[in-house]
Amino acid sequence: MNSADGREPIVVGVDPDPSKRLALAWAADEAERRGLPVRLVHAQGVPTAGYRTGEVRPSWEEWNRTLHVAGNEVLEEAAAFVASRQPAVEVSTLLAEGEPAWVLSEEARNASLVVVGSWHLSTRRQLFGSASVSLPLSAHSPCPVVVVPEPEHITQEPGYVVVGVDGSPHSAAAVDVAFEEAALRGAVLRALYVWHQPLLGVLNEDAAVQECRQVLSETVAGRIARYPEVELHHEVVLGHPVRVLTDASEHALGLVVGTRGRGGFTGMLLGSVSQGVLHHARCPVITVPV
Secondary structure, eight states, rough: OOOOOOOOOOOEEOOTOOOTHHHHHHHHHHHHHHHHOOOEEEEOOOOOSSTTOOOOOOOOOHHHHHHHHHHHHHHHHHHHHHHHOOOOOEEEEEEEEEEEHHHHHGGGGSSSEEEEEOOOOOOHHHHTTTOHHHHHHHHSSOOOOEESSSSSOOOOSSSSSEEEEOOHHHHHHHHHHHHHHHHHHEEEEEEEEEEETTTOOSSSSHHHHHHHHHHHHHHHHHHHHTTTOOOOEEEEEOOOHHHHHHHHHHSSEEEEOHHHHHSSSSSOOHHHHHHHHHHHHHOOOEEEOO
């Protein structure tokens, strides 16, 4: 749902735990920078767990009423947090029934960004646990998705944003978002092309690296004129993309990567690099669809 003046909001998936507020804080600050409203979304599933064998479960009506009361309290507390942090930001709320990944993907159709939190779960819990929505959401959202880790990491000065570049349309879209983010924050932009030597090697490694530099230069060239205020550092780095980008994220304001999602909610959800940095990055990760 857009605001009255047609602005697409920043949608935030609200965690019921009041101690998990970094995603809300990130979204509120980003909304203030962009002059956009925030839409707080809390998605509720179905009563399938939490009862011992033989225990009498409440009626559907009782359960539904109780869940809605609790959900509205979660949203009220989240709205109060955003209002206290960024009083000028317009806030709306939505209490929805359904799986969080599906609900947020639907809301993403009319959003500028979707923001969720992450707690660096194990690979198994991240892929199969209902507590996490970042992988399916990042794979299928039509707008960029921001995954904000808990706990908060330490940035350094001057602040910088990292973007992964590989010459594909996916990374080109990521570069656009990265330049915009760097400009909004007055930050340096580090554009990294990570070259991983093939298992069988190459005939001329120097020529291969030079080709990477050429692709990197061509990818960022058109954006430099559009964002002259952004200080750009572009580098070709040898190593595994996930490891290099994860290391670069340690003190970054954000890491931007492109996605390679497929239809539906089954199969490989993201490209291996996007999926890897979502598991391991130490700063907010912005995944950008083409």
